[in-house]
Amino acid sequence: MSAARALYGEFVRTFGNVLFAVSLFVVWGFLTLVGVIVDQGQEPAAYFQNYAAPIARAILRLNFDDVYHSPWYVGIIGLILLSLAVCTFKRVIPARLPALRPVNVAKIPLHDAFETAGEAEQVRRRLTRILTARGWQVRERIFGGVEWSFGDKHNWARRGVLVAHAGFVIIAAGTTLYWARGFSGEFALPAGQTTQVRQTHALIRLDKFAYRIDPIMTKSGMVYQPIDYVSKVTVTGRDGVPKRYTVRVNHPIDVDGTLYYQASYGFGMRFLVTRRGRRDAALSSRTFLEGDTLQLPGTQRSILYERFAPTVDKQSGMPTADPRVNDPAVVLAASEGGTPLGEALVPLGAAVDLGDGWRLTPRRYVLYSGFQYRYDPGAPLVGIGAFVLLAGLVISFYFLPARLFVRVDEVSPRRSRVGAAATTVKGYDVFASEFDRLAATLRREFGAEPDIG
Amino acid sequence: MRLPPDELLIAIALGAYVLGAVALMFYFFARAEVLRKIGIPLAILGCAAQFAQLAVRFELTHVWPLLNLYGSLSLFSAMSVAIYIGFAFRYRLWFAGGFVLALAAIFLAYGVTWYEGTMPPVPSLQSYWAKIHVPIVVSSYAAFLVAFVFSCIYLLKFYLERRLHGVAPDPATSPVERWLNALPSLAQLDVIVYRAIAIGLPLISIGIITGAMWAKEAWGAYWQWDPKETAALFSWIVYLAYMHLHTRHAWRGLRTSWVSVVGFISIIFCYLGVNIWISGLHSYKV
Ligand code: HEM
Numbered sequence: 001m002s003a004a005r006a007l008y009g010e011f012v013r014t015f016g017n018v019l020f021a022v023s024l025f026v027v028w029g030f031l032t033l034v035g036v037i038v039d040q041g042q043e044p045a046a047y048f049q050n051y052a053a054p055i056a057r058a059i060l061r062l063n064f065d066d067v068y069h070s071p072w073y074v075g076i077i078g079l080i081l082l083s084l085a086v087c088t089f090k091r092v093i094p095a096r097l098p099a100l101r102p103v104n105v106a107k108i109p110l111h112d113a114f115e116t117a118g119e120a121e122q123v124r125r126r127l128t129r130i131l132t133a134r135g136w137q138v139r140e141r142i143f144g145g146v147e148w149s150f151g152d153k154h155n156w157a158r159r160g161v162l163v164a165h166a167g168f169v170i171i172a173a174g175t176t177l178y179w180a181r182g183f184s185g186e187f188a189l190p191a192g193q194t195t196q197v198r199q200t201h202a203l204i205r206l207d208k209f210a211y212r213i214d215p216i217m218t219k220s221g222m223v224y225q226p227i228d229y230v231s232k233v234t235v236t237g238r239d240g241v242p243k244r245y246t247v248r249v250n251h252p253i254d255v256d257g258t259l260y261y262q263a264s265y266g267f268g269m270r271f272l273v274t275r276r277g278r279r280d281a282a283l284s285s286r287t288f289l290e291g292d293t294l295q296l297p298g299t300q301r302s303i304l305y306e307r308f309a310p311t312v313d314k315q316s317g318m319p320t321a322d323p324r325v326n327d328p329a330v331v332l333a334a335s336e337g338g339t340p341l342g343e344a345l346v347p348l349g350a351a352v353d354l355g356d357g358w359r360l361t362p363r364r365y366v367l368y369s370g371f372q373y374r375y376d377p378g379a380p381l382v383g384i385g386a387f388v389l390l391a392g393l394v395i396s397f398y399f400l401p402a403r404l405f406v407r408v409d410e411v412s413p414r415r416s417r418v419g420a421a422a423t424t425v426k427g428y429d430v431f432a433s434e435f436d437r438l439a440a441t442l443r444r445e446f447g448a449e450p451d452i453g
Numbered sequence: 454m455r456l457p458p459d460e461l462l463i464a465i466a467l468g469a470y471v472l473g474a475v476a477l478m479f480y481f482f483a484r485a486e487v488l489r490k491i492g493i494p495l496a497i498l499g500c501a502a503q504f505a506q507l508a509v510r511f512e513l514t515h516v517w518p519l520l521n522l523y524g525s526l527s528l529f530s531a532m533s534v535a536i537y538i539g540f541a542f543r544y545r546l547w548f549a550g551g552f553v554l555a556l557a558a559i560f561l562a563y564g565v566t567w568y569e570g571t572m573p574p575v576p577s578l579q580s581y582w583a584k585i586h587v588p589i590v591v592s593s594y595a596a597f598l599v600a601f602v603f604s605c606i607y608l609l610k611f612y613l614e615r616r617l618h619g620v621a622p623d624p625a626t627s628p629v630e631r632w633l634n635a636l637p638s639l640a641q642l643d644v645i646v647y648r649a650i651a652i653g654l655p656l657i658s659i660g661i662i663t664g665a666m667w668a669k670e671a672w673g674a675y676w677q678w679d680p681k682e683t684a685a686l687f688s689w690i691v692y693l694a695y696m697h698l699h700t701r702h703a704w705r706g707l708r709t710s711w712v713s714v715v716g717f718i719s720i721i722f723c724y725l726g727v728n729i730w731i732s733g734l735h736s737y738k739v
Binding site for chain 2: 018019021022025026028029032033035036040068184214216217218219220223225226227228229248249250251252259261263372373374376379382383386387389390393394396397398425426427429430432
């Protein structure tokens with residue numbers, strides 16, 4: 001039993017220690033940085049291409065290819081939350097609202113003392129008035145026959161740290177809610193086609209997609225600047241009524257609580273595929289998106305529609321940087337049983353011979369629009385948490401809780417000695433100049449000599 | 454050849470910063486009042502010229518001038534000087550102006566190298582959030598620059614004092630010692646660093662929050678673990694560590710100053726390193 005208690009004590013001491021929290025921050029920072037430096041979410045082959053094999057293996061084994069969802073990352077956030085809870089309840093709350101107690105004024109670095117004319121009681125009352133007028137909340141207590149005045153400034157702000165810590169916990173709760181109940185996904189939809197979103201069962205039809213790209217002359221040459229992407233869609237949500245919407249970048253639509261965003265666009269392709277002059281109906285009526293593969297029936301041969309080249313330079317026959325459709329072509333890659341055979345740039349309307357009597361002609365392109373969608377029931381909580389955290393930071397930084405300890409002792413029937421000291425939650429240096437000003441004011445008000453200290 | 458007004462203003466700002474930096478740098482070492490009196494107006498002139506330049510550029514092009522590296526670096530140096538001027542007037546810290554102005558001049562000159570002419574913003578940047586988020590984030594970087602400069606001065610003073618106390622036979626008569634004594638005390642320098650970070654940390658927090666709100670609108674999720682977001686989170690964690698260490702008496706001063714230096718390096722990495730070397734949703738180089 002006592003061993004368990006000792007262990008618990010050790011746990012509280014360790015997790016409640018701010019330096020332990022800082023070590024957790026160091027690990028958190030390190031893991032965060034890993035994700036900045038190592039490209040996230042790539043195929044394993046990409047890491048072997050970019051790094052030496054031992055490093056690539058380490059990246060994959062340690063989950064550094066998806067570090068933010070790795071057990072390390074979730075674990076460190078969990079430890080931070082645990083440490084934060086222990087620290088808040090065991091250290092911060094007990095220490096942050098200290099009881100009113102007498103102190104040895106001369107032992108506190110911020111202190112001052114002077115003598116002044118007047119009875120102790122009278123001086124005390126005047127002191128209270130002066131301090132109250134300067135925003136100090138004054139309370140009086142008697143300890144061992146000595147009457148003390150305690151002044152507090154921004155006492156309420158002692159809770160700033162609790163507010164900040166609570167903000168972080170609320171953000172963590174909001175993110176957890178998304179993990180537990182939210183979802184997200186993406187889909188690409190060629191114009192004229194309809195898709196059903198797996199999780200929400202909403203039907204989305206892309207009526208039209210348009211984009212605008214302007215050529216702009218800069219100091220280092222021509223740049224093609226995207227200006228606008230616009231998808232006109234018809235969406236049938238839970239109520240079964242089709243509704244028309246326009247989706248643009250920065251202007252998502254909300255359908256039954258799920259948000260749909262304009263994310264990307266591309267060129268779908270319709271091919272005419274023939275065998276010995278006869279049209280293959282299935283392959284010829286499909287729209288292929290960039291990255292799709294076309295498998296020739298009865299052969300091991302497949303054709304990858306790699307990408308669309310909107311403008312091909314007539315002289316060089318090579319694709320140019322102009323993303324507007326002028327003289328388009330497609331980049332196709334053929335392979336046989338998984339073995340690459342080669343790549344070709346094929347202009348629209350030109351036929352390529354694929355062997356065994358197969359021929360393929362890129363016939364026309366269809367614009368497709370890429371959408372992302374997300375249902376995030378935790379987002380409002382994360383938003384609230386962020387503002388609470390921010391409020392905590394502002395309170396902690398801009399409202400310094402300071403406590404003044406003042407005692408007035410009678411030196412003789414008509415003379416008193418005032419001793420004052422101040423502490424703050426952030427040490428003495430941040431308050432040094434303000435204390436000096438306050439001490440100077442008190443001395444002036446009481447007509448005290450400047451030399452007694 | 455006549456320069457367009459915005460380029461003229463940038464030239465004035467750069468010139469003022471360079472001259473001001475030289476004057477205040479000498480003031481840092483020599484403490485001749487005349488140098489301070491030359492440096493202050495130059496700092497103010499450069500800063501005013503920069504803000505005027507941003508306004509003129511907006512007026513001429515009708516494009517929000519902060520959405521490329523040229524514009525944001527320009528605001529970064531202007532805000533660094535503006536925050537520093539505020540500090541210098543409030544706490545009488547002109548001795549550090551040479552360093553701030555020199556850094557401002559370097560960042561501004563570097564920004565000019567990215568000047569490509571006027572470009573309309575890409576669709577994801579066509580948002581009112583851009584107008585809120587960018588200035589806030591850049592201002593937080595500027596506050597961290599000021600904190601960085603005072604941290605360096607803290608460290609310089611700390612290590613010089615430590616060396617002198619071991620070596621100098623009569624510290625009071627050594628010129629270096631006298632020069633060191635003219636600087637604020639280590640405790641005061643630490644408070645200045647703390648006050649600058651007290652501006653920067655809430656600002657970068659607001660910056661991250663407004664960025665998240667914007668991301669929600671533009672890309673669908675308030676947080677995408679994009680390199681820029683995560684680099685900003687990294688800097689935020691460094692300054693969070695600073696703040697927590699600062700609550701401990703034994704760690705206040707020397708160690709927290711080092712953390713502030715690391716924090717600013719992380720800011721530069723987040724600001725320039727990520728924009729230039731690491732591609733992602735946030736890489737708006739032009
Ligand atoms: C990651 C989220 C955290 C945030 C946003 C946060 C924020 C804050 C803020 C704003 C303060 C006030 C600083 C000041 O008054 O100068 C503070 C203080 C403090 N925090 Fe945290 N904190 C976090 C995590 C933690 C953790 C995990 C611990 C665990 C030990 C911790 C322990 C403390 C302590 C001991 C103080 C000082 C309280 C005092 O001065 O009496 N914090 N924190």
